Amino acid sequence: MQSRVRKVPRVLSIAGTDPTGGAGQQADLKTFAVLGGYGMSVVTAVIAQNTRGVRLVHSVPTEVITAQLQAVSDDVTVDAVKIGMLGSVEVIAAVNDWLQANRPPVVVLDPVMIATSGDRLLAQEAEEALRDLLHRADLVTPNLPELAVLVGELVAEDWSTALEQGRTLAERHNVFVLVKGGHLAGDRTPDALLAPGQPEPVYEAAGAKVRTNNTHGTGCSLSSAVAVLAARTGDWSVAVGVAREWLRGALTHADELEVGQGNGPVHHGHHLEAHLVQLLTDWANGMGQEGGAGPEKGADSSFTEQLWARTGDIRSQIDDGRFVPALGQGTLPRDVFLDYLSQDLIYLQDYSRALAQLAVRAPTEQWRAFFASGAAGCARETEQLHRTLVDAGVPVTPSAVTAEYTEFLLATTQTRDWAVGAAAVLPCYWLYAWIGNRLQEHRERMAAESGDGGRDHPYGAWVDSYSDPEFTASARRARDVVDVLAGQVDPEVREEMARAFRRACELELRFFEHPCERTGTTHTGTAEGSRGERGT
Numbered sequence: 001m002q003s004r005v006r007k008v009p010r011v012l013s014i015a016g017t018d019p020t021g022g023a024g025q026q027a028d029l030k031t032f033a034v035l036g037g038y039g040m041s042v043v044t045a046v047i048a049q050n051t052r053g054v055r056l057v058h059s060v061p062t063e064v065i066t067a068q069l070q071a072v073s074d075d076v077t078v079d080a081v082k083i084g085m086l087g088s089v090e091v092i093a094a095v096n097d098w099l100q101a102n103r104p105p106v107v108v109l110d111p112v113m114i115a116t117s118g119d120r121l122l123a124q125e126a127e128e129a130l131r132d133l134l135h136r137a138d139l140v141t142p143n144l145p146e147l148a149v150l151v152g153e154l155v156a157e158d159w160s161t162a163l164e165q166g167r168t169l170a171e172r173h174n175v176f177v178l179v180k181g182g183h184l185a186g187d188r189t190p191d192a193l194l195a196p197g198q199p200e201p202v203y204e205a206a207g208a209k210v211r212t213n214n215t216h217g218t219g220c221s222l223s224s225a226v227a228v229l230a231a232r233t234g235d236w237s238v239a240v241g242v243a244r245e246w247l248r249g250a251l252t253h254a255d256e257l258e259v260g261q262g263n264g265p266v267h268h269g270h271h272l273e274a275h276l277v278q279l280l281t282d283w284a285n286g287m288g289q290e291g292g293a294g295p296e297k298g299a300d301s302s303f304t305e306q307l308w309a310r311t312g313d314i315r316s317q318i319d320d321g322r323f324v325p326a327l328g329q330g331t332l333p334r335d336v337f338l339d340y341l342s343q344d345l346i347y348l349q350d351y352s353r354a355l356a357q358l359a360v361r362a363p364t365e366q367w368r369a370f371f372a373s374g375a376a377g378c379a380r381e382t383e384q385l386h387r388t389l390v391d392a393g394v395p396v397t398p399s400a401v402t403a404e405y406t407e408f409l410l411a412t413t414q415t416r417d418w419a420v421g422a423a424a425v426l427p428c429y430w431l432y433a434w435i436g437n438r439l440q441e442h443r444e445r446m447a448a449e450s451g452d453g454g455r456d457h458p459y460g461a462w463v464d465s466y467s468d469p470e471f472t473a474s475a476r477r478a479r480d481v482v483d484v485l486a487g488q489v490d491p492e493v494r495e496e497m498a499r500a501f502r503r504a505c506e507l508e509l510r511f512f513e514h515p516c517e518r519t520g521t522t523h524t525g526t527a528e529g530s531r532g533e534r535g536t
């Protein structure tokens with residue numbers, strides 16, 4: 001591979017089509033897009049196929065294929081090409097000519113011959129021509145029947161024969177060969193990357209077979225994934241390893257798609273789900289709506305919206321973590337919840353002090369009243385929590401994370417610019433309101449589905465208190481304070497506010513996850529879910 005790497009590689013697919021979207025061009029373009037590439041496509045054949053089989057193949061005339069290829073390369077620098085179905089001797093010759101004159105730095109050739117459904121996609125007389133095209137590729141990705149045709153032997157029935165055939169192909173044509181074990185009997189799907197001149201695979205893996213019938217387009221998707229990732233990383237082993245992991249995820253989530261009645265497609269965008277949920281949630285929480293000035297809109301959005309947008313990664317980790325989702329589902333073990341509450345007690349004592357500090361130093365009467373009332377609310381909450389935990393016999397000693405968080409808040413509210421202190425205490429309001437409101441929505445949805453009114457949620461009281469409209473309004477006021485200040489302070493202080501906000505978000509994440517990581521949390525008890533006030 002010529003070592004040119006690019007963050008968003010421009011990747012071309014030369015292949016046939018699948019109107020049901022699971023294989024061929026459609027699979028290739030989806031793969032390029034979800035793995036960070038810019039996809040382009042030259043169609044070699046229009047195929048009437050679905051998840052059950054191929055009905056008709058319409059070959060595109062070679063002059064039309066050549067004209068498409070020329071239109072692309074006359075205008076766009078192609079960083080990688082993935083070649084799929086070619087179909088005939090003439091098409092292979094046209095692509096060969098184009099490659100000779102315009103070879104991109106990454107060329108992956110998936111020697112498509114027969115679809116998963118068993119239908120032929122390459123004329124038998126074109127096999128020889130395809131063999132002659134191999135030397136133009138960097139990497140060839142045959143399945144076992146295709147590998148057998150390319151080396152002129154019987155289809156391998158075991159992995160060592162498959163590897164032997166792969167080695168033969170690599171040496172004969174001086175190309176990398178990805179030997180794929182998807183067609184082997186048994187419960188494993190080994191893959192190996194062989195380099196010419198090297199007897200041992202440069203990459204090998206053998207995971208358990210994913211239990212699904214939805215494997216339509218796996219070969220197309222894998223070769224496209226390797227092409228785009230190789231152009232991005234400049235490393236074949238990395239590209240194959242990451243592509244394989246991604247494809248395993250796409251197979252694991254394939255059944256969710258419910259596309260077609262035969263061998264359905266894989267879920268190309270499965271790994272983007274968390275990001276999408278984030279976007280939808282932010283929108284539902286009012287971010288991104290006000291006058292069209294969403295959090296991503298930079299200069300148009302308020303300071304706190306920008307802080308929020310820049311900390312989306314932390315909220316994704318909270319969402320993917322062990323604590324908050326289980327809390328929402330009601331599946332969080334009781335002892336973990338109690339451990340969390342014991343840390344929250346210590347935290348709230350110091351949070352109350354931090355808010356009191358802000359009240360003492362507040363530049364306006366209004367803000368003094370706001371933070372003083374927050375401090376009082378937390379003090380009430382700690383009394384109540386203390387009783388709950390003493391009744392349940394839970395020990396209360398600060399963890400390292402709790403100590404780090406409270407020391408940070410106390411130091412910041414005492415010694416830094418007042419605006420920085422206000423930014424540091426904001427995540428505790430805002431994230432709790434955000435989590436509380438989302439968990440409440442989830443709980444209501446679950447209750448509507450099960451028809452039980454959702455009353456028996458073990459952590460219902462917790463969810464109620466942080467989705468309370470009064471608490472949400474307090475969070476909104478805390479944001480307003482920070483926004484007003486951000487407009488008054490120097491840029492350096494604004495930067496320090498942003499750093500303090502992010503640090504507090506990170507500490508919130510660690511604070512949530514810590515009780516799940518602690519071992520030996522064996523306390524038992526029946527303490528009711530505590531009502532939190534957090535500065536209301």
Ligand SMILES: Nc1ncnc2c1ncn2[C@@H]1O[C@H](COP(=O)(O)OP(=O)(O)O)[C@@H](O)[C@H]1O
Nearest residue numbers: 143180181182183189191209210215218219222
């Ligand atoms: N059920 C499965 N579970 C896990 N990986 C699979 C499964 N089926 C296929 N694969 C993987 O998909 C890729 C393509 O597989 P294969 O079936 O060999 O090729 P093709 O789709 O070209 O016929 C390989 O990396 C293979 O390991």
Ligand SMILES: Cc1ncc(COP(=O)(O)O)c(N)n1
Nearest residue numbers: 016017023024217218219220
């Ligand atoms: C246009 C086109 N190209 C390739 C395949 C093979 O699909 P698979 O990846 O399942 O082998 C296909 N069915 N259609």
